[in-house]
Amino acid sequence: MSDRAVLEAFLAEMRREFPRFCVIKKSESPLSKAIDVALKIITFGGQRAYLTRYYTVIGDRLYVPPGWDDVDPIDAVITLRHERIHLRQRRRYTMAGMTVLYLLLPFPVGLAYGRARIEWEAYTETLRATYELRGEKALRSPALRERIVSQFTGPAYGWMWPFRGVVERWYDEAVSAVSRGR
Ligand SMILES: [Zn+2]
Numbered sequence: 001m002s003d004r005a006v007l008e009a010f011l012a013e014m015r016r017e018f019p020r021f022c023v024i025k026k027s028e029s030p031l032s033k034a035i036d037v038a039l040k041i042i043t044f045g046g047q048r049a050y051l052t053r054y055y056t057v058i059g060d061r062l063y064v065p066p067g068w069d070d071v072d073p074i075d076a077v078i079t080l081r082h083e084r085i086h087l088r089q090r091r092r093y094t095m096a097g098m099t100v101l102y103l104l105l106p107f108p109v110g111l112a113y114g115r116a117r118i119e120w121e122a123y124t125e126t127l128r129a130t131y132e133l134r135g136e137k138a139l140r141s142p143a144l145r146e147r148i149v150s151q152f153t154g155p156a157y158g159w160m161w162p163f164r165g166v167v168e169r170w171y172d173e174a175v176s177a178v179s180r181g182r
Helices: 003-017 029-042 073-104 113-134 140-152 164-179
Strands: 022-026 056-058 062-064
Touching: 003 073, 029 056, 056 073, 073 113, 113 140, 113 164, 140 164
Parallel strands: 022 062
Antiparallel strands: 056 062
């Protein structure tokens, strides 16, 4: 199967699980632009890439940065597998529950354990997808480790769990679990 066919097959699988799933470009979304402004204020400019680099799931919609159509198909599948976890979480917790967990518990910024656990589950899927689609070397890439750990400790998600040692321990445990096939 070509990489493009792998992506098409994955999208079809996702639509079977979430029939209302759809992709929206952030550049064409007034809601995304409003969130971008709010995030710049809340993070003192630390999160400036919301519109240009980040993917966001709200309800059944996936909001994507520019260039989505040209993303390498395998990278797209890895991203979509992360986002599918958020769609499942929304189903599990309901939209209201997910909003409270994601945005408010225990704090919106600085210490956001609810958001950290939600993202942790999704980033574990990122690791699993990376291993399955790109192999062990990609899974163990130091650049990937740094990128993911800093999502938790830095401004991107409002310093959701700013304890680098803790996050690195989660990370290393997840990598060994994934490489053992769990
Ligand atoms: Zn996420």
